[in-house]
Amino acid sequence: MSSKAEHLIPGETLSSEDQFFWQMIRSGDPAGLESLYEKYADELFSFGMNVLSENELVKDCIQEVFLELWKYKSSLNAIRNFRLYLFKCLRNKIYNESGKRRWITPIDDVSKLKGQPYVDAEETNLIASQIEMEKQEALAEAYGKLPDRQKEVIHYLFFESFTYEQVSDIMGINVQSVYTLAWKALKCIKKHYSKGFTLISLFYYFQ
Template structure:
């Protein structure tokens, strides 16, 4: 798998080792982030093979260009941002970009929906949760996913989505308030 030399290092140190040509740093980054990148990529596009290809291209190109790369203190954020750009470019090239918004919305809806529904066994509750998620716009769904499922910080989300930091905080606050209110109105308890 990957070297345990990196488990106690911070991202900035791992990144510098990678840029210096350390193949074990590349392996560590791949094994640590590939699955998360795949999950995130599948929220953007339902074409799983294209997402996988984009991830492989991402690591290949990073290795090729490593000496010219800048510094980072968050490898995960850096990789998410590049992957998002690569998938968007690939969708545009395939002329599938027109349906991107629809698949984007449904991808995020299914992801959040499945995780919530797994905790609910009652068909009525399942229907109420689906209704709630349909009330969220694609931006709200993506921010919720990046915050709670990908574990990104508000500033990282803002940079990734080209938004102001305060706007991300506002969207999160309003969305969480909306979710809580809806769940309380329909007597649905959630572990968070």
């Protein structure tokens, strides 16, 4: 296993639980694999669907990732970070199986966006929450317009909380490129966002 894959975030505590599951897997106990599946399947599915909105294909790929982990359990070296490892495997599986259509983020469906921290139906907050909705929409739209690789970098850094080193490992590019892609993406989003946002604020201001 490449040593690059094993960088940890400073202060990140390694999941000894995962290492325990791994020991079980290595000893041939499927319960270890099941535990790992139970723990990460939701995240992996959601991530996969963000890469490619094809339910069946994403599920197939998840299946293969776990089957291969099982199949090669004795030849695989130590895996330090299972979350990173599984994301990387799934990402590559999907990339191998899918064509060029990736990272299509449907932006029409903002109500289903994760978080919605400020959306509140109380009347007093209605306008405020509408502004927040507009903000989220504007950002989602800006994000949707980014080139695939920029979307991908932002997704890992902002939504999956991976470090620059980990993203570089997942995507197979150097850390500097990750940084550059992220910077370009944010510049684009900011430009789009501050423009839209100013208009929205003015609109509500004059109402």
